[in-house]
Amino acid sequence: xxxxxxxxxxxxxxxxxxxxxxxxxxxxxxxxxxxxxxxxxxxxxxxxxxxxxxxxxxxxxxxxxxxxxxxxxxxxxxxxxxxxxxxxxxxxxxxxxxxxxxxxxxxxxxxxxxxxxxxxxxxxxxxxxxxxxxxxxxxxxxxxxxxxxxxxxxxxxxxxxxxxxxxxxxxxxxxxxxxxxxxxxxxxxxxxxxxxxxxxxxxxxxxxxxxxxxxxxxxxxxxxxxxxxxxxxxxxxxxxxxxx
Amino acid sequence: xxxxxxxxxxxxxxxxxxxxxxxxxxxxxxxxxxxxxxxxxxxxxxxxxxxxxxxxxxxxxxxxxxxxxxxxxxxxxxxxxxxxxxxxxxxxxxxxxxxxxxxxxxxxxxxxxxxxxxxxxxxxxxxxxxxxxxxxxxxxxxxxxxxxxxxxxxxxxxxxxxxxxxxxxxxxxxxxxxxxxxxxxxxxxxxxxxxxxxxxxxxxxxxxxxxxxxxxxxxxxxxxxxxxxxxxxxxxxxxxxxxxxxxxxxxxxxxxxxxxxxxxxxxxxxxxxxxxxxxxxxxxxxxxxxxxxxxxxxxxxxxxxxxxxxxxxxxxxxxxxxxxxxxx
Numbered sequence: 377x378x379x380x381x382x383x384x385x386x387x388x389x390x391x392x393x394x395x396x397x398x399x400x401x402x403x404x405x406x407x408x409x410x411x412x413x414x415x416x417x418x419x420x421x422x423x424x425x426x427x428x429x430x431x432x433x434x435x436x437x438x439x440x441x442x443x444x445x446x447x448x449x450x451x452x453x454x455x456x457x458x459x460x461x462x463x464x465x466x467x468x469x470x471x472x473x474x475x476x477x478x479x480x481x482x483x484x485x486x487x488x489x490x491x492x493x494x495x496x497x498x499x500x501x502x503x504x505x506x507x508x509x510x511x512x513x514x515x516x517x518x519x520x521x522x523x524x525x526x527x528x529x530x531x532x533x534x535x536x537x538x539x540x541x542x543x544x545x546x547x548x549x550x551x552x553x554x555x556x557x558x559x560x561x562x563x564x565x566x567x568x569x570x571x572x573x574x575x576x577x578x579x580x581x582x583x584x585x586x587x588x589x590x591x592x593x594x595x596x597x598x599x600x601x602x603x604x605x606x607x608x609x610x611x612x613x614x615x616x617x618x619x620x
Numbered sequence: 621x622x623x624x625x626x627x628x629x630x631x632x633x634x635x636x637x638x639x640x641x642x643x644x645x646x647x648x649x650x651x652x653x654x655x656x657x658x659x660x661x662x663x664x665x666x667x668x669x670x671x672x673x674x675x676x677x678x679x680x681x682x683x684x685x686x687x688x689x690x691x692x693x694x695x696x697x698x699x700x701x702x703x704x705x706x707x708x709x710x711x712x713x714x715x716x717x718x719x720x721x722x723x724x725x726x727x728x729x730x731x732x733x734x735x736x737x738x739x740x741x742x743x744x745x746x747x748x749x750x751x752x753x754x755x756x757x758x759x760x761x762x763x764x765x766x767x768x769x770x771x772x773x774x775x776x777x778x779x780x781x782x783x784x785x786x787x788x789x790x791x792x793x794x795x796x797x798x799x800x801x802x803x804x805x806x807x808x809x810x811x812x813x814x815x816x817x818x819x820x821x822x823x824x825x826x827x828x829x830x831x832x833x834x835x836x837x838x839x840x841x842x843x844x845x846x847x848x849x850x851x852x853x854x855x856x857x858x859x860x861x862x863x864x865x866x867x868x869x870x871x872x873x874x875x876x877x878x879x880x881x882x883x884x885x886x887x888x889x890x891x892x893x894x895x896x897x898x899x900x901x902x903x904x905x906x907x908x909x910x911x912x913x914x915x916x917x918x919x920x921x922x923x924x925x926x927x928x929x930x931x932x933x934x935x936x937x938x939x940x941x942x943x944x945x946x947x948x
Contacts (some may be wrong), residue, residue, distance in 0.1 A: 426832075447834045462832045464825035466892035467818075476833030477823055484813040 377567040378423070378454070378536050383432030385415075385422055392418045393539045394591045396432070400536060405558060405568045407578040407599070410588035411611050416571050417459075419588070420538050422458040425449040426507060455529035459540040465514040466492050467504060470494045472513055473528040497531045498523075500564075501557060519550025526557055530566070537561055538569040543577055557579050589614030631886030631938055638930065639901050639908065646912035654915050657746040661793065667907045668796035669855045669862070670877055671900065675807035676851030677878040678899045679844045682811075683743060683824045684891025685752035687848040690875040693737045694765025697730035698866040699767045700774045704729030709828020712781035722780040730857035731850060737763050738849020742842035767868050777865035796858060803822070803851065808896040820844060824891030835849030880906065880927060884934050890942075905930060 377401040384395040393415050400406050409417050421427045422435065426441040433440055436452050443449050449456070463472050470487075473494050479486040494509045502525050506516065515522060522542050529537045539558060543551040559581045562568045562617060572578050579599060586596045587610040594614045609616040647655035673690050680687045705711045710722030713805055737759055744755040787795050811817035822830040831837050855874075860866060883889060884905055885898025910923035 445834070446832060450834070458832065462826070462829040463824045464829050464892065466825040467821060471818060471821075475818070475830070476835050478815045478818055480815060484809065485815060485818065 377435060378537060379435040379438070380419075380423065381433040382434065383419070383422060383434070384430045385418055386430055392591050393422070396588070396591070396593050398586055398593060399596065400567045400569055401584075402535065402567045403562055404583040405562045405570055405581050407582035407585045408569055408571045408588065409573075409576055409578060409585060409607060409611055411519060413587040413590075414611075415437050415591045416588055417540060420456060420540060420569070420571065423449065423454060423538065425496050441587075450518060450534075453533060453535035454538070455532060455534040455536070456538045457522075457525045457540065457542060461543060463513045463521060463528075466512060468512050469509045469524050472524060473497070477532070493531065494527075497527050501527055501530060501560060503557070505553070517550065518546050519553055521545065522554050523557055524551075526554070526561070530561065534566065536567040536569070538571070540571045541573065542570070543572070543574060551577070575607060578607070579604065587611060631934065631941065632895055632901065634937060635642055635884055635886055635898060635901050635905070635934060639905050642905065642908050642912065646908070646916065649929065650912070650915045654912055659915075660913070661797070663904070663907055663911055664797045664800075665794045666911075667903050668794075669858050670801045670874065670881065670907075671800040672856040672858065673851050673855045673874060674878045674881045674899045674903050675803050675896060676848040677882050678807065678885075678887055678894055678896055680752075680848045681819055681879070681882050681887050681889060682820050682891060682894040683841060683844050684889075685841070685844070686879065686889070687741065687756050687845065687852075688753065688875045689737055689741060689763055690848070690852045690878055691871040691873075692760050692767065693734050693849050693852025694856040694859060694871045694874055695767045695866070695868050696733040696737060696763050697853035698860045699770050699856075699868070700729035700733035700853070701726040701781075701857050701860050702729075702778055702850035702866055703770065705778055705780050706776075710780045711776070711778050713778065713782075715782055716778045717779075718783050719780065720783075723784060726860065727854075728783055730853045730860075732853070733856065734848070734850040734853020735846060737852070739842070740850060742845030745845060746841035748837040760937040764868070771866065771868055772869075775866045775868060778860065779864055781857070781861035782864065785858070785864070796862060799858065803854075804896060804900055811894075811896055816840075816843070821892055821894075824893075826892075835938040877906070880931050884931060886934070886938065888938055888942075889935070914944050 380396060380398040383393050383396045396419060408416050418427065422429045425445045425448050428444065435441065441452055464475065465606060467475065470491050474490045479490050491509055498506065498509065505520055505523065513524065516524065526539065542554050542558065546554060555577060558568060559568060570582060582599045584596060585599055585602065585607060586609065587594050589610065595610050606616045634794050677687055677690065696909025702711065704725045705722055707720060710719055710725060713719060713722060740759055741756055743753045744750045784795055790798060791793055797829045811820065818837050819830065820843065822835065823837055823840055881902035882899050885895065885902030887898060905922060906927045909926050910920050913922050915919050
């Protein structure tokens with residue numbers, strides 16, 4: 377669904393991404409792994425329109441696209457769920473899910489239709505942990521917030537959802553819940569990119585693994601064809617003797 | 621959580637309860653004097669101008685900002701209004717004469733003053749990233765200075781705006797009351813029912829989140845400070861209409877009164893939380909206290925003491941609420 381070819385990105389003298397290529401398919405979870413500073417977040421922000429790319433190509437459905445802002449990305453069906461969530465604590469679930477893209481009736485907000493659609497989206501993802509969509513986000517647990525952030529990304533007929541460390545701050549049960557949700561997104565036909573440090577998470581839900589090492593894409597492999605140890609080797613040294 | 625507990629935890633309801641309590645107490649202490657329709661109409665007229673600026677201040681404070689420049693917005697509104705009147709030759713309108721053209725000229729001048737000071741505040745806060753407390757402290761001093769320069773330090777009186785300040789379009793109801801009510805309703809719709817208000821809450825709650833969903837945070841903040849400026853300028857227009865003169869020295873604590881009203885009404889100075897209805901209640905508490913003290917023969921200065929204490933309690937309750945929420 378999404379293809380990235382030969383992307384370069386520098387911040388001043390620091391060359392963060394070097395000729396990075398990445399292919400993401402619909403219906404699959406692609407795990408993006410790499411050590412701290414490998415360029416995972418930068419790559420994601422380039423795809424999401426937060427950073428402009430220096431050169432290279434981004435293709436959606438085989439067609440070259442130009443993404444200059446988060447709105448461009450959203451227009452192409454690309455949604456990013458950030459590590460720090462980016463929800464407004466004081467707003468409720470509906471208000472957060474529709475923030476920046478509110479539905480209107482005349483000059484006033486169309487609250488009933490937004491509330492209905494938010495409930496529908498949560499139901500379609502089998503999210504039953506929140507009791508009311510009119511709850512303020514501040515009153516939710518970490519796992520619930522993460523599910524709201526993901527549901528927000530799904531609401532917009534998005535086709536590619538990128539999740540930046542969705543389980544980083546979560547307990548065991550909540551992590552399982554969120555991973556289950558991630559799997560469900562792919563099973564619903566979306567393309568999913570999962571950034572994670574946690575090998576257990578990666579092997580639990582991903583179909584493919586893409587490994588970044590010091591700004592270079594060193595491998596893209598099927599999850600079933602590699603072992604824990606090989607992936608760790610890719611992350612820490614950029615190569616693995618046992619992968620061609 | 622039960623419904624009743626939820627209501628008790630809403631700061632607006634607590635303040636409303638306090639207001640009702642104060643009204644009940646004064647009604648018992650001075651029956652037939654305090655609790656008369658005439659007295660309440662008088663009160664409503666007295667708070668009308670403060671209500672108008674407080675509506676604007678509510679928007680500003682919800683973005684986690686503050687507007688200390690309100691007095692200069694009001695005074696410049698007055699000054700621009702009378703200068704506009706002078707330009708169209710309406711300054712010497714006699715009492716009883718009605719020239720609607722003069723009214724609109726003065727209104728235009730006052731709004732222009734408000735827009736100017738609001739634009740400066742907005743640009744300095746949103747784009748130059750100067751903390752709002754200091755940015756608006758700067759425009760407070762500068763604006764008052766400009767007003768004094770334009771007036772050579774003396775006030776100008778005029779009767780041209782009498783039809784606004786002293787008429788009763790609705791029998792028995794002074795005009796300032798419906799005017800303030802229109803501003804309150806407009807503010808309510810804009811803040812609680814429109815996209816603009818939703819984005820205002822979002823920016824006050826988490827500006828980074830707002831930016832990520834594509835809201836132009838800087839431009840929105842500029843608009844919010846423009847609203848603050850325009851309501852101040854409009855209040856200046858109403859002030860000239862009501863007092864038939866500019867009062868360049870007479871508004872120096874209006875900013876603090878507006879912030880007090882907004883905070884009493886449950887709007888959080890940390891941003892992201894607040895309501896127009898709360899502000900409306902917050903405007904009334906100091907006014908009712910003062911009025912009640914006067915009627916009961918208590919020195920009116922006690923009002924300042926009482927309001928100060930009530931304000932501290934209100935903000936403290938807000939803090940408690942936040943802390944318990946963050947724990948929960």
